[in-house]
Amino acid sequence: MIMKLDDSKNKMTLQELIDTKNFINQLSVDCAIFGFHDNSLKILLLKYHELNLWAIPGGFIFEDEHLDDAAHRILYERTHLEDVYLQQFYAFGGIDRTEKNNPHRQLLANKGIETDKDHWINKRFVTVGYYALIDYTLSHTFPDAFNETCAWFDVHDLPEMAFDHKEIIEKGLEHLRKTLDYDIVGSNLLPEKFTMKDLQNLYEAILGEKFRRNNFQRKMLNLNILDRHEKLFSGSANKAPYLYSFKKK
Numbered sequence: 099m100i101m102k103l104d105d106s107k108n109k110m111t112l113q114e115l116i117d118t119k120n121f122i123n124q125l126s127v128d129c130a131i132f133g134f135h136d137n138s139l140k141i142l143l144l145k146y147h148e149l150n151l152w153a154i155p156g157g158f159i160f161e162d163e164h165l166d167d168a169a170h171r172i173l174y175e176r177t178h179l180e181d182v183y184l185q186q187f188y189a190f191g192g193i194d195r196t197e198k199n200n201p202h203r204q205l206l207a208n209k210g211i212e213t214d215k216d217h218w219i220n221k222r223f224v225t226v227g228y229y230a231l232i233d234y235t236l237s238h239t240f241p242d243a244f245n246e247t248c249a250w251f252d253v254h255d256l257p258e259m260a261f262d263h264k265e266i267i268e269k270g271l272e273h274l275r276k277t278l279d280y281d282i283v284g285s286n287l288l289p290e291k292f293t294m295k296d297l298q299n300l301y302e303a304i305l306g307e308k309f310r311r312n313n314f315q316r317k318m319l320n321l322n323i324l325d326r327h328e329k330l331f332s333g334s335a336n337k338a339p340y341l342y343s344f345k346k347k
Contacts, residue, residue, distance in 0.1 A: 128156035130270035184301035231285035
């Protein structure tokens with residue numbers, strides 16, 4: 099699923115970005131946004147203008163801004179997604195994490211914009227990772243000044259990534275797998291009502307393993323996070339499955 103985006107809604111030009119003085123130096127936020135479609139787990143990526151590089155939505159933090167507020171602002175500016183439950187999961191501080199496939203330097207060079215080697219945008223960055231689980235159909239996104247296309251990619255089939263964003267996605271997926279039983283309740287990855295098979299397909303896509311039907315159903319019911327509803331009658335000869343929903347937190 100690829101969406102071509104409208105440049106008329108750009109928020110900040112590259113020149114305006116590098117001229118900004120009130121960002122916290124060498125600190126950024128990156129958001130791994132996961133979705134679920136066709137029984138596979140997806141990640142939302144943005145493509146840089148003129149570069150064959152993709153990235154997860156990210157940006158810089160103002161000096162008078164709370165870190166969580168910055169994450170929500172950045173996600174909205176980069177994707178137009180709002181009211182998303184973002185959870186902080188890891189800080190990435192590798193010494194050379196911004197040296198590989200650095201789009202900022204390439205974009206500056208392409209536009210003929212010169213910066214001093216000691217300018218803040220040329221230095222090492224530590225980034226704080228956030229992740230969210232959203233409905234795959236909600237990503238009606240638009241670009242900032244540096245991106246032209248957004249697309250969902252299978253988490254196991256990623257394109258060429260900027261910086262260390264492949265590692266950020268992998269770490270986010272690792273965290274998601276550890277906390278899935280708790281995060282799944284408010285995730286919007288499934289319809290309001292779903293079958294146990296739907297839920298099993300989602301778990302198998304995220305965890306990368308198969309479950310026996312009876313064992314999986316027993317596990318989920320023991321978690322006490324589901325309400326059972328009427329049966330789903332499809333008109334087929336097969337036994338009609340019950341519909342479930344997550345209990346309200």
